Amino acid sequence: MGRRKFIAGSGAGALGLTAGCIGGAAGGDETVTMLLTPDTPSDVRPQYEPVTEMLRGEIDGLDLEVEVPQDYSAVRPALDSGQAEIGMDDVTLISAPDLMDLFGTAVSGGAAFYFSMMLTKPDSSIDERTDLEGKRVAFADRLSTSGSIFAVYALKQAGLDVGDAPDGDPVDFDGVWSNHADAVQKVINDDADACCTWTGNGMAYLPEDQELPQEVREEDSFIGNRGNADATLRPFWWSFPIPKQPIYARKDWESDMKGKIEQQLLDSDEELIREYMPDDYNESDLPFTTLSDTTMDNYQPVIKRLNDLGIELG
Structure with missing residues (x-):
């Protein structure tokens, strides 16, 4: 490439x-x-x-x-x-x-770590990264580590054609870039099927009793934010710890x-x-x-x- x-x-x-x-x-x-x-x-x-x-x-x-x-x-x-x-x-x-x-x-x-995460509506049919094929995905800034770079790479590793993303258009899905807060809001408003963000922003949209991967429980510093937001979303992918x-x-x-x-x-x-x-x-x-x-x-x-x-x- x-x-x-x-x-x-x-x-x-x-x-x-x-x-x-x-x-x-x-x-x-x-x-x-x-x-x-x-x-x-x-x-x-x-x-x-x-x-x-x-x-x-x-x-x-x-x-x-x-x-x-x-x-x-x-x-x-x-x-x-x-x-x-x-x-x-x-x-x-x-x-x-x-x-x-x-x-x-x-x-x-x-x-000293956080995680990149992907979120969707609780009743969505999206359960894994490959389910984003043909869907509209909201990202943060194009150069955001968690809200764009890690997420686009993860979609590529899952087998999706990311095209020229993040600085161009993907092939297998429709991507839109803005910022962390706006990416989540797009899912809440049904303007996107899923979003990519970081735990400092996205963790608040998880229910207080949301089950978390062991690595997230042990390494992330934002797990106490669960349940802080008015809306509730469902995570379907997590990265490994990011500095x-x-x-x-x-x-x-x-x-x-x-x-x-x-x-x-x-x-x-x-x-x-x-x-x-x-x-x-x-x-x-x-x-x-x-x-x-x-x-x-x-x-x-x-x-x-x-x-x-x-x-x-x-």
Whole structure:
């Protein structure tokens, strides 16, 4: 299969920033811009509030700005152009590991892993991946590890013709890409027969007594979210454990603040994070309590799937 290159495009418009205009905070503080994992901005910012407030509260002289890119392809240009210093998605890290300093992998709920999952309506006739032939399948962002890359690879391994997916059209099924929340909603609204998402989003749509594979029970940090959503869906496929999002900084960012942020993330724990939770915070949404010391080797399963699908990250 030939390589199909994802062109990152322009990140300036996606972030609403102009390169070179993010420094110079009042009072001599250093402005640092952190890019959260692209999804639904109104949902992601509140989830990370204890983390970002912890960094602001524990590190003197830090003026932390938080941005949510419109999609994964906007992250790399923002870092390359100096609009941002810190990111936290594995696809961007994999696209340029020599240009990034990996701090580690996020831990929450005592685990550094999550799962890709496929969901359908409880009364659906879909019981396995091959049942998606001829069906409409909703995915997250095209470069989402769990909501697209792992899922498309799994469908290919099941024998379905995925065509040029995820950056083109599949053959054996109709695919539509958006974000995690929207993918699930499409199934609920009968706009898709099944969806692909991650456990941090999809687990809430399972009944509280949903039986889970042993590996999911032991490794996933979101099993307590079962029953939290109004609608109920049924899982029919799970991946193996996937390392959670890495947190990294661009290598050419030369500042003492880089080391201070890395060390604070490593030193963080559940007790400290709780000090920075708003009173109305839903603790089951917490994406981070500390960092696990990891290397690029932990992300080889993602690299393998990108290579198999012929995706070259540009």
